Amino acid sequence: GEDVEQSLFLSVREGDSSVINCTYTDSSSTYLYWYKQEPGAGLQLLTYIFSNMDMKQDQRLTVLLNKKDKHLSLRIADTQTGDSAIYFCAEIVYSGNTPLVFGKGTRLSVIA
Amino acid sequence: EPEVTQTPSHQVTQMGQEVILRCVPISNHLYFYWYRQILGQKVEFLVSFYNNEISEKSEIFDDQFSVERPDGSNFTLKIRSTKLEDSAMYFCASTLNTNEKLFFGSGTQLSVL
Numbered sequence: 427g428e429d430v431e432q433s434l435f436l437s438v439r440e441g442d443s444s445v446i447n448c449t450y451t452d453s454s455s456t457y458l459y460w461y462k463q464e465p466g467a468g469l470q471l472l473t474y475i476f477s478n479m480d481m482k483q484d485q486r487l488t489v490l491l492n493k494k495d496k497h498l499s500l501r502i503a504d505t506q507t508g509d510s511a512i513y514f515c516a517e518i519v520y521s522g523n524t525p526l527v528f529g530k531g532t533r534l535s536v537i538a
Numbered sequence: 539e540p541e542v543t544q545t546p547s548h549q550v551t552q553m554g555q556e557v558i559l560r561c562v563p564i565s566n567h568l569y570f571y572w573y574r575q576i577l578g579q580k581v582e583f584l585v586s587f588y589n590n591e592i593s594e595k596s597e598i599f600d601d602q603f604s605v606e607r608p609d610g611s612n613f614t615l616k617i618r619s620t621k622l623e624d625s626a627m628y629f630c631a632s633t634l635n636t637n638e639k640l641f642f643g644s645g646t647q648l649s650v651l
Binding site for chain 2: 457459461467468469470471474514516518526527528529530531
């Protein structure tokens with residue numbers, strides 16, 4: 427079945443770039459997503475990339491997709507303390523009502 | 539921006555009691571979902587709902603769980619007889635089409651004592 431893997435923790439200094447990595451297994455994934463979860467809050471869609479793209483940039487966020495290696499990354503430029511949260515990678519497969527499959531999440535800690 | 543709303547934000551219940559978690563999806567959306575996240579674990583799919591019926595469910599979604607869209611706006615998750623291991627954050631989500639992004643609510647934290 428589908429599986430999404432992420433490293434669990436990342437710690438960066440304020441102002442540095444953060445890179446959160448994710449690998450997925452289903453090569454037929456159509457969309458890949460990054461969600462952010464702040465403490466006690468819900469899942470906020472940060473950005474997503476369609477599977478026929480290699481890169482997507484949205485202000486401080488850059489998503490890179492390597493379909494051959496089934497590797498997705500999220501780069502946050504100029505990381506701020508407000509970026510501290512758990513970041514979830516998720517994949518969806520275009521197939522009826524197939525659900526979104528999430529990774530375990532990467533906890534990003536930003537040190538001032 | 540339209541949003542998915544969930545109520546209550548926190549629910550505490552005794553083991554064996556029934557709970558109903560409520561969600562109001564985005565008004566023109568057609569597909570509805572429940573996910574849950576046990577503390578420290580993955581966000582897990584429970585069930586998807588379309589055209590007034592369950593379209594897919596996970597093995598977590600056993601006979602103790604049910605979903606309903608009682609009117610044109612609400613989407614509910616009922617747990618008939620709660621167990622300690624049902625304690626989790628429950629997220630509702632909706633989307634217009636299955637290959638588009640899901641919009642999530644802020645979740646209901648369920649604590650079973």
